[in-house]
Amino acid sequence: MDDKLLNEMSKLIFPDLNDSDTIESLEEMFPPRNLPEGAKVTRMAPSPTGSMHLGNLYSALADERIAHTSKDGIFFLRIEDTDEKRKVPGAVEKIIKYLNGFGLFFDEGATADGDLGNYGPYRQRMRAKFYHIVARKLLLDGRAYPCFCTEEQLEEAHKAQESAKDNFGYYGKYAVHRNMPSEEAIEKIKNGEKFVLRFRSLGNPVKKIPFKDSIKGNLELPENDQDFILLKSDGIPTYHLAHIVDDHFMRTTDVVRGEEWLSTLPWHLELWNACGFKRPRYSHTSQVLKFDEQIGTKRKMSKRKDPECTLEFYYTAGYPRSSVIEYLMTLLNSNYEQWRSANQNADYREFPFSSSKMSASGALFDIAKLNDISKDVISRMSADEVYLSVSEWAKEYNPEFYSLISRDPEYSKSIFSIGRGGKKPRKDFACWSEVPAFISYFFDETFSVDSNEFPANISVSDRKAILSDYAKIYKTEQDNNSWFETVKIISEKYGFTSDMKSYKANPDAFKGSVADVSTVLRVAVTGRQNSPDLFAICNLLGEEKVKARITAQS
Numbered sequence: 001m002d003d004k005l006l007n008e009m010s011k012l013i014f015p016d017l018n019d020s021d022t023i024e025s026l027e028e029m030f031p032p033r034n035l036p037e038g039a040k041v042t043r044m045a046p047s048p049t050g051s052m053h054l055g056n057l058y059s060a061l062a063d064e065r066i067a068h069t070s071k072d073g074i075f076f077l078r079i080e081d082t083d084e085k086r087k088v089p090g091a092v093e094k095i096i097k098y099l100n101g102f103g104l105f106f107d108e109g110a111t112a113d114g115d116l117g118n119y120g121p122y123r124q125r126m127r128a129k130f131y132h133i134v135a136r137k138l139l140l141d142g143r144a145y146p147c148f149c150t151e152e153q154l155e156e157a158h159k160a161q162e163s164a165k166d167n168f169g170y171y172g173k174y175a176v177h178r179n180m181p182s183e184e185a186i187e188k189i190k191n192g193e194k195f196v197l198r199f200r201s202l203g204n205p206v207k208k209i210p211f212k213d214s215i216k217g218n219l220e221l222p223e224n225d226q227d228f229i230l231l232k233s234d235g236i237p238t239y240h241l242a243h244i245v246d247d248h249f250m251r252t253t254d255v256v257r258g259e260e261w262l263s264t265l266p267w268h269l270e271l272w273n274a275c276g277f278k279r280p281r282y283s284h285t286s287q288v289l290k291f292d293e294q295i296g297t298k299r300k301m302s303k304r305k306d307p308e309c310t311l312e313f314y315y316t317a318g319y320p321r322s323s324v325i326e327y328l329m330t331l332l333n334s335n336y337e338q339w340r341s342a343n344q345n346a347d348y349r350e351f352p353f354s355s356s357k358m359s360a361s362g363a364l365f366d367i368a369k370l371n372d373i374s375k376d377v378i379s380r381m382s383a384d385e386v387y388l389s390v391s392e393w394a395k396e397y398n399p400e401f402y403s404l405i406s407r408d409p410e411y412s413k414s415i416f417s418i419g420r421g422g423k424k425p426r427k428d429f430a431c432w433s434e435v436p437a438f439i440s441y442f443f444d445e446t447f448s449v450d451s452n453e454f455p456a457n458i459s460v461s462d463r464k465a466i467l468s469d470y471a472k473i474y475k476t477e478q479d480n481n482s483w484f485e486t487v488k489i490i491s492e493k494y495g496f497t498s499d500m501k502s503y504k505a506n507p508d509a510f511k512g513s514v515a516d517v518s519t520v521l522r523v524a525v526t527g528r529q530n531s532p533d534l535f536a537i538c539n540l541l542g543e544e545k546v547k548a549r550i551t552a553q554s
């Protein structure tokens, strides 16, 4: 190829560059990071579309853990905003806010109003020159060329490939502008014809490249033969070129990205080599799947079908961030649960995260499992912590409930201390939005009794008599035993035995047992048959309120 002509062409294609814009200048501007051996540099590279879903959090957590499990590792944020149409204002703030909300913090990268770090800019739109520098080098090396094919021509080629049962794309005999003489290309550019810049592949897909993915393990990939696009006609890079340029000059050591990129990985491998850059390690994460009851198989989670796919869902429902993270950790690393049972109180960050322990075939999301984990997480919180988190959630998502619980914080904290602590703490709720219904009877405004809740085996007259007797003698007791003695006395009086052994041996000999009487009292005081410890509830409500509630039902 004629160097002079290539030079001329490069000047026409890259009028924004001058002679000092070289790869070497970029290497100098963005030198290898001065980090200890083994430090990992990972990035999250979202498009600023404003929609954040569970899959994003799942891979961000993997990125963050891989970086921060290594000493002095770096986790940074790069905004892939090359597609102007998909850009949504405020998206960057949202991405940062959501991840911070889940306890994930970037060390470097795009911030709401600028950049933090020495390897930026961290928004692709602001990096045009860097892409052009690398693209120009490829052009001058004979590894890129302008292609003037129109949409229609490409469509025709596509049809021809379809009927010939050939692979799709721009390669081999279909790469019609690959060998266009430079003079002709220069002429066309001068005439203002639209073109894209394509990569000139030298690969042969019959040949296989051994490749080790940190998650998928050892793979065999066909060599690439596609002359894929590097720069679009407006000079904006495709993902492929931007990926190599950014991850090289931002000195990423580990590219963690969705497995949908595996199919174009051979393109990237060839491009790394053509640029002469040392490539990073790759970890291709599998998709988050869900078992679909209706079709009876696993499928990809979908924003349209699964409300739990969006991160908004976890905020609205009020899942503690630690529960979601805890659950995602179990999905991310197969040995996490085992570690957790041996280290019950440890922070999840102490877990030795490893990409090799990530599922190669797909992580199955199961909300029931998340709920179990969350109940566990909440059961280990202190009453104060629960109060604070519920308040924070309610303030935003349930203001009415917020005004109830914030009226007397000490009272609310006492509600949350019932059944907390001890060896077997209660596991009542999985998320904060379940709390209002659960504790409604602690507030007169939300307390009500449906008489159908009273046990059916107790006659209305017995029930009323029990309640009216109890209202007369009820007083706040210091301990559970003396309280229960009173309940027993009333039970015996109406033929409900307090001797559970005899009752079990011969239930027909009695009207019922003390358990039935307790249920009557429980329904009168709480409106429901199941509740935490009734003695504790009564003490907290206070004598006056308990008496009033019982009298109202007698």
Ligand code: GLU
Pocket (backbone or CB within 6 Å): 044, 045, 046, 047, 080, 243, 256, 257, 258
């Ligand atoms: N912007 C790309 C995406 O959202 C980034 C993929 C990557 O991490 O390299 O899919």
